[in-house]
Amino acid sequence: MSAITGITPELANISYKPDPVGPAGRVGLITLATDFNSEDDLRHILPTDVRLFTTRIANANPITVDSLRAMADDLPRAARTLLPGFGIDVAIFGCTSGTVINGSDRIAALIQEGMPGCKVTNPLLASHTALRTIKAQKIAIVAPYSLDVTAAVATGFAEQGFELTNVLGFGLENDPDMTAIPPDVLMAGALKANTDDADAVFISCTAIRAAEIAQRTEQLLGKPVITSNQALIWHALNLLNYKKPITGFGSLFDHTPPTA
Numbered sequence: 334m335s336a337i338t339g340i341t342p343e344l345a346n347i348s349y350k351p352d353p354v355g356p357a358g359r360v361g362l363i364t365l366a367t368d369f370n371s372e373d374d375l376r377h378i379l380p381t382d383v384r385l386f387t388t389r390i391a392n393a394n395p396i397t398v399d400s401l402r403a404m405a406d407d408l409p410r411a412a413r414t415l416l417p418g419f420g421i422d423v424a425i426f427g428c429t430s431g432t433v434i435n436g437s438d439r440i441a442a443l444i445q446e447g448m449p450g451c452k453v454t455n456p457l458l459a460s461h462t463a464l465r466t467i468k469a470q471k472i473a474i475v476a477p478y479s480l481d482v483t484a485a486v487a488t489g490f491a492e493q494g495f496e497l498t499n500v501l502g503f504g505l506e507n508d509p510d511m512t513a514i515p516p517d518v519l520m521a522g523a524l525k526a527n528t529d530d531a532d533a534v535f536i537s538c539t540a541i542r543a544a545e546i547a548q549r550t551e552q553l554l555g556k557p558v559i560t561s562n563q564a565l566i567w568h569a570l571n572l573l574n575y576k577k578p579i580t581g582f583g584s585l586f587d588h589t590p591p592t593a
Contacts, residue, residue, distance in 0.1 A: 355384030361415035364427035369512035395506035412447030429456035459568035469532035547583035
């Protein structure tokens with residue numbers, strides 16, 4: 334085979350101004366190896382001038398308290414793979430139940446071990462912040478998990494001072510089964526879990542397609558609906574000091590956390 338000749342760097346002479354990558358911010362998502370949903374869900378909510386970059390940590394189905402605890406050890410390695418040498422502005426850990434089991438502070442510390450100084454959020458921190466921002470004290474919870482994982486999530490909210498008026502779960506153990514729950518079924522679950530005295534309904538889990546039905550469910554309930562992925566993006570954007578409006582994903586985006 335003859336050598337290819339005649340290739341020159343002529344295009345280097347074309348004058349242009351490079352486009353910025355994520356001009357309003359770069360968000361790094363650390364999600365589970367078994368997650369079928371987070372990347373698509375978060376990109377649907379994010380404005381176009383903020384870019385999402387993803388990496389994954391080792392995990393295997395079924396989702397249990399033990400598997401959720403074990404996966405945290407992989408967080409520093411995963412954090413180091415998010416745009417090395419370039420950097421991101423906010424790191425997101427994309428697992429609500431995993432944050433509950435391991436603790437929000439530990440999750441943040443493990444991510445910052447791999448990415449020192451980076452701003453970090455997770456579904457538990459973001460959801461707690463969101464609920465406090467909208468002044469919700471009494472909440473109803475919908476979750477897709479097995480009973481023991483659902484109980485752990487409920488305990489995580491109760492320990493933060495929230496009063497739980499109702500907790501309902503689907504009893505699932507595998508991420509693909511959670512993602513396969515139709516959004517309208519999630520909405521039906523939220524309507525069923527709601528109680529008259531609940532200030533808000535929280536739909537837990539980044540692996541489910543709940544963000545897209547948050548606004549419709551709010552309209553039916555007449556009260557705020559917070560979901561894991563919706564709260565994650567809301568909190569990340571506030572950490573970025575992003576000021577442009579976000580519409581179509583619920584009334585949470587009309588609020589700014591007092592500490593942002």
